Amino acid sequence: MNKNNKNYYGSLSSLVYDISKPPGTSIDGDIEFYTQELIRRDGIVLEAGVGNGRMAIPLLRKGISIFALDNSSEMLEIYNKNLKKYNMQSDSVHADLKDFKVDIKFETIIMPNGSFCLIDRNHILDVLNNFKNHLADNGKVYIDLIFPTSFKPGNVHEFDFLIDNDDYIKIKNKSISMNWIEQKTYTELEYKRNSTTEIQHFSLWWYGVEEFKNILMNSGFKDIHIIENYNNVKNLNLKTLTFIFGK
Numbered sequence: 445m446n447k448n449n450k451n452y453y454g455s456l457s458s459l460v461y462d463i464s465k466p467p468g469t470s471i472d473g474d475i476e477f478y479t480q481e482l483i484r485r486d487g488i489v490l491e492a493g494v495g496n497g498r499m500a501i502p503l504l505r506k507g508i509s510i511f512a513l514d515n516s517s518e519m520l521e522i523y524n525k526n527l528k529k530y531n532m533q534s535d536s537v538h539a540d541l542k543d544f545k546v547d548i549k550f551e552t553i554i555m556p557n558g559s560f561c562l563i564d565r566n567h568i569l570d571v572l573n574n575f576k577n578h579l580a581d582n583g584k585v586y587i588d589l590i591f592p593t594s595f596k597p598g599n600v601h602e603f604d605f606l607i608d609n610d611d612y613i614k615i616k617n618k619s620i621s622m623n624w625i626e627q628k629t630y631t632e633l634e635y636k637r638n639s640t641t642e643i644q645h646f647s648l649w650w651y652g653v654e655e656f657k658n659i660l661m662n663s664g665f666k667d668i669h670i671i672e673n674y675n676n677v678k679n680l681n682l683k684t685l686t687f688i689f690g691k
């Protein structure tokens with residue numbers, strides 16, 4: 445896998461993700477929402493960009509079958525460790541969403557926690573097309589989109605992320621730019637642990653609601669529903685929209 449890919453999760457960023465969001469850490473109620481939705485559905489669920497299994501492992505524990513896909517071998521290694529730790533099993537594949545091929549038709553494809561916003565805008569049609577090819581006829585896709593409501597260009601946040609006693613990762617998080625034309629934010633993240641340094645060039649793309657509906661319809665999807673903030677009415681600020689659709 446291409447580790448120069450701009451949004452790639454290497455060993456340090458994957459480790460930080462796992463320690464800060466271990467399996468079962470719900471973000472704004474997303475695990476509760478997906479559990480409720482998926483428990484009603486049969487068949488295998490593809491989690492596109494499974495990460496460390498934050499979401500997948502609690503779903504597996506509810507008896508939902510998960511097929512995991514990620515383009516980061518470091519993340520998948522952590523996912524496999526977490527599966528062992530929780531005594532769970534799931535098939536996984538190391539591949540990129542834009543060109544993966546597996547011989548399975550999924551009843552459901554989920555892409556929670558804004559992972560879709562990590563996909564380079566030039567590749568989203570390939571990813572959606574690939575989802576369509578891997579979706580069962582009556583299948584459904586769930587994609588969370590997040591909005592950069594709190595992004596402030598120029599913000600720099602430096603801190604030590606503790607791993608264990610004297611073991612820590614120095615993190616520098618620099619919010620560099622908000623590109624209104626290309627609809628993307630750019631953040632540079634530097635992780636330093638002893639003599640290892642990892643830089644993550646992190647871009648997140650955002651989409652307007654009508655724009656994304658049109659993208660989905662032009663990609664051959666239909667029955668599009670939108671859920672705000674995982675139905676959590678107490679959350680007054682819009683942060684996440686979940687698009688649910690079929691083909």
Ligand SMILES: C[S@@+](CC[C@H](N)C(=O)[O-])C[C@H]1O[C@@H](n2cnc3c(N)ncnc32)[C@H](O)[C@@H]1O
Binds near residue numbers: 563
């Ligand atoms: C923000 S994490 C989310 C992990 C997990 N879904 C969750 O909800 O906690 C995004 C994950 O998507 C993966 N990812 C990003 N772009 C990808 C791509 N083009 N193909 C496959 N995986 C990708 C990353 O490696 C990372 O593990």
